[in-house]
Amino acid sequence: MSSSAASSEELLRGVGVSPGRAAGPVAQVRPPAGEPPSYPLVPQDQVEDEAARVTAAAEAVAAALEDAAGTVEGERRELLETTAQMAADPTLVGGAVELVRGERLPGPRAVWQAAGAVAEQLADLGGYMAERARDVADVRNRLIAQLTGAPMPGVPQRRDPYVLVAVDLAPADTALLDPGRVRAIVTVEGGPTSHTAILARSLGIPAVVGVEGATTRLTDGTEVLVDGGAGTVETDPSPEAVAAARTSAAASRTFDGHGRTADGQEIELLANVGDPAGARVAAESGAQGVGLFRTEFCFLDRTEEPSVEEQAAAYRSVLEQFPGKKVVVRTLDAGADKPLPFVTDAEEANPALGVRGLRTARRAPEVLENQLSAIARAAGEAGAEVWVMAPMVATVAETEEFVAACGRHGLGTAGVMVEVPSAALLAGPILARADFASIGTNDLTQYAMAADRVLGSLAELSDPWQPAVLRLVEATCLGGAQQSRPVGVCGEAAADPALAVVLVGLGVTSLSMTPRALGDVAAVLAATDLATCRSVSRLAVDAESAADARAVVREKLPVLADLGL
Structure with a gap:
């Protein structure tokens, strides 16, 4: 393939x-400098100096990454801060120092071997932890460059x-x-x-x-x-x-805050946000609201859950930037790529198929109850129209339990994320209980295609244009229509202007995306009537591959080429 x-x-x-x-x-x-040699061994009287050199290199790399993190915001800052923490990780640095002291290995070689051991442990854990092995290799290469004076890779x-x-x-x-x-x-x-x-x-x-x-x-x-x-x-x-x-x-398209097709069909164009800084960007971009508010920023890198008061203050700082507008709050999506010690098990053989999302409420029900209490408190103070949804819902029973939990806290608009194929296939009965559904195309694609979404070798399968995935989107929209419930998309697929047309044609009523994509998606929808959306969606669903679906839709939408998309 x-x-x-x-x-x-x-x-x-x-x-x-x-x-x-x-x-x-x-x-x-x-490119990185490559694998360093094991010889010559460090003279015994220089071992401590070499060990100190390794520690100093780790401190320098971590400091440089922290400095760089201070120049950016949002997810970019988080990525740099996470890499900086890994550069100072005692397992990696301590392992390298022990190899210098115990085997008299040169610093670069000690770092190489210590990083290899850590990466192997992460790879054995699978899922998100296996993905972190990539970060270990990056830190290893930076440390070796620092130690040898070679150009920093990147x-x-x-x-x-x-x-x-x-x-x-x-x-x-x-x-x-x-x-x-x-x-x-x-x-x-x-x-x-x-x-x-x-x-x-x-x-x-x-x-x-x-x-x-x-x-x-x-x-x-x-x-x-x-x-x-x-x-x-x-x-x-x-x-x-x-x-x-x-x-x-050079063309920069802005969004006027009103999403619609060429013939006037209203389509809400919302933003995905993950923290207050992201919310400010979304508000400044003219987003009609927030279709996915990721609440994990309150929980990451914590050994204990934050208090209700702390959570409420954090959520309020996002909600208050959208007075009178819809903000869809997703409850804690821990597990898989976001392990948290107080709700997940680090020893799971396959975290992507384990206790994640709403399933963590089985292990720690008080965490969900506390979060709903905090969301309700923030909603009462901020003036936004707050909707709440649960991730990783797979059954009707789970839906009923979550809607009831929201009701106990006075949260009247409760929905579900459709990320598991079973939820798409059961959309009718699920939406007889829930007020809305939001399709997370990232995980829906991963689970439908049985393809780890972080593996580059499976990029062709991990494509939301896959007809099988589009058929699950269609099934969800049919369930929504059956129950007169709105169905949105908050996965990365919503940011693709061509795919956005297909999603609208399948019956999606709102699209939530990175704020940068709002102008392009709005421009393409404004040039395309609903009948065309429906006709090209049929072509995509009936295609036999993702490549065929993308090609046939792009052929039928000349506006994409006109706009340079």
């Missing part, structure tokens, strides 16, 4: 994860704009991307829900992932044209194509 089969040597194909077209010369990510610091090409980008690299210089991103690995894809969308940088052979076929200085909507990379494009791409890239 190849995601890069090309019709000619001048065209590479992958998975488009951030729409837009951009052209520029290739600049590859600076994104090149160039004065002129360029197209960034890499096997993959470490989270710290993606967090430091400068959209003023990085015109587009092309990677061999990664998928639609990888850090690279999510941050590229939030920054408005066109991106194509899963491009086999990109680092060997796209050498430094090669002029390329990247189409993040179609998922293609063209080498040596014509001057006319380059000029057109630069013109479209």
Whole structure:
């Protein structure tokens, strides 16, 4: 299975994860120095000095990452702070120091071996913890560069704009991307829900992932044209194509706060937010409200749950930025990629299929009750129209229990996230109990396709354009129509203007996305009538592959090319 089969040597194909077209010369990510030698051994009288050098290198790398975190906000800051914490992790640094002292290994080699042991432990845990092995490799490479004086691996610091090409980008690299210089991103690995894809969308940088052979076929200085909507990379494009791409890239579309199709069908265009800083950006972007308020920022890196008072204050700081507007609050989505010691089990063999989301209420019911109490308190003080939804709902019984819990706290609009195929197939009876549904396309795709969404080798499967996934969206919308309940989408699929048209055609009534995507999605919907939305959605659902679905829809929507999307 190849995601890069090309019709000619001048065209590479992958998975488009951030729409837009951009052209520029290739600049590859600076590679790490590689595996250091074990010899010569450190003389016995220099062992302590070498151990101190390792500790000092870790402190320097952690400090540099913390400094960089202070220059950005939101998820970008979190990524850098997490990497900084790993650079100072006593398991990694202490392991390296022990190898210096016990085996007299040179510092770089000791770091290499200690990091390898930590990465192996994480890989054995699977799921999110296996993904963190990538962070360990990034920290290892930074420590070795610090110790040897080699250039720090990562994104090149160039004065002129360029197209960034890499096997993959470490989270710290993606967090430091400068959209003023990085015109587009092309990677061999990664998928639609990888850090690279999510941050590229939030920054408005066109991106194509899963491009086999990109680092060997796209050498430094090669002029390329990247189409993040179609998922293609063209080498040596014509001057006319380059000029057109630069013109479209320069266009900045704003959102007037009113989502609708060309014939006036109202479609709520909402924002996904994860903290107060993100809420400010969403409000300034004109979002009609919030379709996904991730509450995990209150809980992460905690060994005990925050108090009701602390939670209420944090939630209020988000809600008060949307007076009179809808804010959909998702209750704690712990587990899998967000393990928390007070509600999850770190020893689960497969966390993605374990106790996560609403299921954590079975183990720690008081955490959900306290959170609902805090949400109710914040809602009463902030003036927003608060809806509440639970993640990872799979059954009718779970729906009934959650709606009842919300009712006990005076939260009158209770819904569910549809991330599990069973919830899509049971949408009718589930929405006979719940007030609304919001489809999380990231997890719905992962579970429908049995493909870990963080594995670049499965990027072709981890694509929300998969017809099987679209059929589950359709089933959910049919259940919503049956019960006269609204169905929204809050997964990353909502930020794709072409896919947004398909989702509306399937019956979705609201789309929630990164604020940066609001203008593009609004522009495409405003140029497309509801009948066209429905006709192209039928073509997508009836397609036999994600690539076919994307291609046939784009062919029927010339407005995408007109807008450079």
